Amino acid sequence: MIDIIALRRDLHEHPELGFTEFRTATKVVQMLTELGYRVTYGKDAIDDTSRRGLPKPEVLEDAYQRAIHEGADPAIVQQMRGGFTAVVAELQGEQEGPTTAFRFDMDALPIRESKSDKHIPQAGQFRSSHEGIMHACAHDGHTAIGLALAERLSDRKFGGKIRLLFQPAEEGVRGAYAMVKNGMLEQVDRLFCIHLGTGVPSGHVRGASAGFLATTKLEAHFTGVSSHAGATPEEGRNALLGASTALLNIHALPRFSTADTRINVGILEGGTGANIIPEHARMVIETRSTSEETNRELERRVRQIIEHSASMHELSSTVEVIGGAVPIRCDMELAELAVQQTEGIAGFTCAEAISDGASLGSEDASYMIRRVQEQGGKATYMIIGSELPAPHHHPEFDLDEAVLAPAVELLERLARTLL
Template identity: 40%
Template sequence: MSESIRDRLSDVRREFHRYPEPAWCEFHTTHRLVEELREIGVDELAVGTEAYDSDDRMAVPEDDEIEQWYERALERGADPDLLDTMAGGNTGVVAALDKGSGPTVGLRVDIDALFIEESTADDHAPAAEGFRSEGDGTMHACGHDTHMTWGLAVLEAIEESDFEGELVVFFQPAEEVSGGGHPMAESRFADDLDYLFAVHVGLDHPTGKVVAGIERPLAMCHVDVTFEGTSAHAGKAPEEGDNAMQALGTAIQNAYAIPRHSEGMTRVNLGRAEAGTASNVIAERAHVAAEARGETTELKEYMKSRLTRTLESAAEMHGCDVDIDVVSESPRADSDAELAEIVADAAHDTHGVNSVVPAADFGASEDATFLMERVQEGGGLATYLIVGTDHPTSHHTPTFDVDERSLGIGVEVLRKSILAVAADDP
């Protein structure tokens, strides 16, 4: 048997960091996870469509992008037979340990990276110490390399423990685009979960601090919008055109004028736009990537409907057609206080933890809420905990990094929490 994962946490995390892959393209990542899981010796290993229904995926990229990452994984030495099971971007893996009668406990960790070019600065540890991203334009800038390491190490620790029950670990693709939580939640592996732990590193909480359960994550939706107009010569016959760029501009201006709601926080943003071909051509096409969020799922639906109406009105005003595609979305789900209390007790008993917060507002969005909601609707308990880390700059920046002291802390908090729910389960 190879060296224990818990004895090489830093090495495992750094390897994942070197080879980041974006949503639904995590081919090499899944390959390495499977290699480690086979070494641990789990009782069930489900990859891609063995783990979920492909039709339940959201925010799936174009085939040519998926193929590029597939070929890159092949070049890096990924198992061709295993890659075949992930064809079409069906990445990710679910691993299960069956250790007798007892509760079924789930742990969800995410595996995808971001389209960010990692810093080459001398004071950026991954660059200075030789584990900077080797995927041009992609980076583990949100700590998912740490999350995967935790998932593997916790599985190993529980396999070697006296835990009684079943542990299911979801190595979920496509969190950054809110595309992978839904298929995991709809899968057979989520059918009978009594408890679910989801976890994140950092989020502006320092090393040694643990938040036992988040509250008020924002429900959200990502929307891709295309305006179709009519091109014309901008000097000779502008009246013959229907200007998609004008429709886009009207939509941007009016989206930010959508009334906020008295029942809670609401958000809207149009974050990326492009239109037109030349200065003397009336733009016949424009595209914008937008999002809407709400403090509750209902408030998200309010913002989504108002945003849709705004986009349609802008298109009509300028004689254009508009295609609105909700590419992904996620609900709100709060942590259960009862399960968060178990996490807090485990954290208090973990070396390196010096501050434990029972609950904290999240303020952002997460598609782990699909799994949380599924478990809670079935009568189970769920919590989303945060293991703090000192990170020199914010998440989603080129110089993001983690304090590797947090690796061992996260493993122990999760291990002790899982053992505690099994011991307390009637």
């Protein structure tokens, strides 16, 4: 029987960034295969050309080699080489019937984990062994829940099919879109996505979430001409100056009367020396809105600013989408069922159909939810509460491990009830 806390701690100790989850995904494949699931992974589980924000080849290769060094099965991980770290498992029950799916994200964040003695992973000796990378958003808990659920359902005592989706690269909203494009959500009748924490206390469950924003993440490159900044400045074309012009004008975009909006330039970098006109600059931008249409308009204006800022300084520019999400509309039928199924589960004391506050974040599970709904199915994004010693994406983030087992029981009940 899976020790869910030990499994979560193992995953916490070995965090991996988006599209580099080689060790994690290999462990998922191994465990699901042993449980009798039909497992799809590597290039069969995710569309190559639809992956967004893929790390540089050398980063992918370093992470791949590290996973092998840490014991990843070479035959399995070889199929994931190059960042193909999605895993999808399916199990047929005793009779034919509908397909119920559950989605779990696996990736960590580029955060240096705290070494404070009061930080439980440090005190318990399962702090990240990959310096500068940390599970600071509970995805280690999500993956552990998914594998424990797989074990519970391996008896096949249900009608229909179970499909388990282990997604890479949720951070930066990058991985789900490519799984959808590869057909991993086809013929799904119901889909449950979960998240631990998010301000909801331990013992509380929210069957649905509201307020997720549409978003687009963009990476822009400005290319000019380098020159000596003192001797021949007129011969140069300053890429960093063009990017700075774009930055100021992007942040000067007006608010909208039709929807709430957010915009941010999160990265601006360029140049190689004080006496050199910068030849290249890189900028990473995000747009967000409560309205998908408004977010598209924000993106159009950002692209226009980048193009004209480059032209103003006689530069060339390129823009690439490196992430994205759409708003989430949960089906209340599933949310209310989740509330009903919490009854009698030890550890749950309060359940509500919908979260009482808007998240104002973004989630690329939105693409999976939308695809299921497009096919006439139902989907929801659930919150399972967890007390947190520090906020999500913080060096001292940790989760309440006591919520893991009740979460598995709730998902098992939902699966068996619907099948």
